[in-house]
Amino acid sequence: MGEQAKTTRQQQREATRARILEAAVRAFTDKGFHGASTRDIARLAGTNQGLITYHFSSKEALWRAAADALFADLELRLREKLENVSTRDPREYAREIIREYVRFSAARPELFRLMVDEGKVADERLNWLVDKHIKSRFDALAPELSKIAGLDGELLPHAFYALAGAASLIFAVAPECRRLTGLDPARAAAVEAHADFVANLMLPSR
Amino acid sequence: MGEQAKTTRQQQREATRARILEAAVRAFTDKGFHGASTRDIARLAGTNQGLITYHFSSKEALWRAAADALFADLELRLREKLENVSTRDPREYAREIIREYVRFSAARPELFRLMVDEGKVADERLNWLVDKHIKSRFDALAPELSKIAGLDGELLPHAFYALAGAASLIFAVAPECRRLTGLDPARAAAVEAHADFVANLMLPSR
DNA sequence: GTCTATAATTAGATAGAC
DNA sequence: GTCTATCTAATTATAGAC
Numbered sequence: 001m002g003e004q005a006k007t008t009r010q011q012q013r014e015a016t017r018a019r020i021l022e023a024a025v026r027a028f029t030d031k032g033f034h035g036a037s038t039r040d041i042a043r044l045a046g047t048n049q050g051l052i053t054y055h056f057s058s059k060e061a062l063w064r065a066a067a068d069a070l071f072a073d074l075e076l077r078l079r080e081k082l083e084n085v086s087t088r089d090p091r092e093y094a095r096e097i098i099r100e101y102v103r104f105s106a107a108r109p110e111l112f113r114l115m116v117d118e119g120k121v122a123d124e125r126l127n128w129l130v131d132k133h134i135k136s137r138f139d140a141l142a143p144e145l146s147k148i149a150g151l152d153g154e155l156l157p158h159a160f161y162a163l164a165g166a167a168s169l170i171f172a173v174a175p176e177c178r179r180l181t182g183l184d185p186a187r188a189a190a191v192e193a194h195a196d197f198v199a200n201l202m203l204p205s206r
Numbered sequence: 207m208g209e210q211a212k213t214t215r216q217q218q219r220e221a222t223r224a225r226i227l228e229a230a231v232r233a234f235t236d237k238g239f240h241g242a243s244t245r246d247i248a249r250l251a252g253t254n255q256g257l258i259t260y261h262f263s264s265k266e267a268l269w270r271a272a273a274d275a276l277f278a279d280l281e282l283r284l285r286e287k288l289e290n291v292s293t294r295d296p297r298e299y300a301r302e303i304i305r306e307y308v309r310f311s312a313a314r315p316e317l318f319r320l321m322v323d324e325g326k327v328a329d330e331r332l333n334w335l336v337d338k339h340i341k342s343r344f345d346a347l348a349p350e351l352s353k354i355a356g357l358d359g360e361l362l363p364h365a366f367y368a369l370a371g372a373a374s375l376i377f378a379v380a381p382e383c384r385r386l387t388g389l390d391p392a393r394a395a396a397v398e399a400h401a402d403f404v405a406n407l408m409l410p411s412r
Numbered sequence: 413g414t415c416t417a418t419a420a421t422t423a424g425a426t427a428g429a430c
Numbered sequence: 431g432t433c434t435a436t437c438t439a440a441t442t443a444t445a446g447a448c
Contacts, residue, residue: 013413030327035240037441048415049442055413059442109326116322119379120315121236130385138386157387158376158396158403165371166407170364173325179336180344181363190364197364201372201407219431244424254433255424261431265424 017055019045024066029110032117033063033125064128070111071133077104094148095203098163099195105168106191112168149203159202167198223261225251230272235316238323239269239331270334276317277339283310300354301409304369305401311374312397318374355409365408373404 023044027036038059042049056062081100085093105112118126138160146156170177170185171194177185184190229250233242244265248255262268287306291299311318324332344366352362376383376391377400383391390396 009413016413032238032241032323035238038443039441050415050417050444051413053443113322113326115382116319116375116379117238119382120319122381122385126382127385130382134382134386155399155403157383157389157391158400160387161376161379161383161391162372162400162404162407165373165375166368167371169322169371169375170367173322173367175328176321176325176332176336176340177363177367179328179333180340181366183363185363185367193361194364194368197361198368201368215431222431243422245422256426256433256435257431259425 016045016047016051020047020052020055020062021065021069024062025069025110028063028066029113029117038062063125067114067129067133070108070114073108074104074111077107090148091203092205094145095199095205097145098167098199098202101163102167102195102198103191106171106186106194109168109171109174112164112172115164116172163198163202166201167194170194222251222253222257226253226258226261226268227271227275230268231275231316234269234272235319235323244268269331273320273335273339276314276320279314280310280317283313296354297409298411300351301405301411303351304373304405304408307369308373308401308404309397312377312392312400315374315377315380318370318378321370322378369404369408372407373400376400 020041023041024036027041027044030036038052039049041062042052052059052062056065077100078097081097085096087093087096115129118129142156142160146153146159149159151159174185177183185194226247229247230242233247233250236242244258245255247268248258258265258268262271283306284303287303291302293299293302321335324335348362348366352359352365355365357365380391383389391400
């Protein structure tokens with residue numbers, strides 16, 4: 001019984017922690033760091049404010065854990081894709097990576113929202129994000145893709161941010177898109193249409 | 207003397223109002239609606255919180271005035287360009303409009319920041335933005351551009367958000383871009399490079 | 413582990429002096 | 431017009447009951 005109870009308690013702990021974390025991801029990316037309150041996050045998670053301190057120490061630490069979770073989702077998605085691309089043609093390979101990044105942005109618009117929120121102001125949260133999560137991925141992926149695209153090195157930042165914006169914005173502002181155009185970008189057909197559109201934009205098939 | 211004093215007072219009033227408004231634009235677009243405090247805005251404007259109520263009634267009304275100011279800037283910029291495009295070739299005309307939109311995004315990254323901030327959540331501020339400022343511009347400009355691009359009508363929303371994201375993101379997250387790539391996107395050479403890059407992306411010259 | 417109560421700070425809105 | 435003082439409500443962090 002001791003083992004059984006111990007496991008159940010551990011599972012309960014992790015479940016609560018996970019609920020708080022997902023609520024934090026939604027709240028921080030909807031309203032920004034300052035706009036999201038720990039009370040709202042606790043209520044969203046179906047618990048109370050005291051538990052946030054217990055599991056995450058502080059609002060700042062909770063925000064970092066939320067960012068970690070989003071980048072872990074991206075890492076998982078891209079790793080799986082990189083291991084299972086069906087083609088060996090470099091250009092079609094790169095096009096498929098771009099499509100998969102678009103699909104990820106549709107499934108997890110929160111990451112782009114967070115990056116725009118935090119990229120605007122040079123502060124400690126931005127430094128932490130760039131140094132811990134972004135720089136290594138940029139240095140690893142961007143040069144390879146720009147080589148496939150036949151891109152001048154000077155243009156790398158321009159291509160990187162053009163791709164990120166073109167791929168993710170429509171999903172990040174899905175409520176606006178719905179009201180403005182009538183299109184729900186989260187629908188599967190719209191996601192695929194956007195994936196093809198962006199892949200053709202950045203790397204037209206020849 | 208009466209006339210003189212009256213004019214000075216009126217000028218002082220407008221100057222104070224303008225300082226508060228510009229401070230509000232910066233604060234709201236840096237930290238979001240909830241993250242920006244009226245006290246911070248007053249301090250940024252070099253005045254006090256009471257004057258915000260006097261000139262703008264409420265935080266909500268100040269936010270709407272800030273949004274109005276940003277869209278007025280966009281309107282002015284595009285109107286001037288539309289009246290002075292040097293070519294009559296439709297495709298080159300559209301490319302020049304795109305370039306000018308990129309230049310505007312560099313000069314006023316605040317508009318894109320506001321749109322991403324508010325486009326994420328379906329609330330009254332988003333409805334107000336779409337209905338008052340976005341829908342008429344989208345309906346007027348997008349079909350014409352998509353016709354020039356030879357775009358299927360179904361793809362219009364995809365092209366619209368791809369263009370907006372590709373054109374504006376790099377300037378909206380300029381601090382991130384500087385730390386990540388070393389490039390300052392606000393420099394004139396970088397602005398022109400991005401304008402050309404995005405124009406070539408959306409409408410390759412043939 | 414979970415939750416309630418509360419302390420210290422800060423928020424937007426308001427009243428009133430000058 | 432401008433500014434200070436203050437009200438009510440909300441914020442994060444903390445202490446402690448169970």
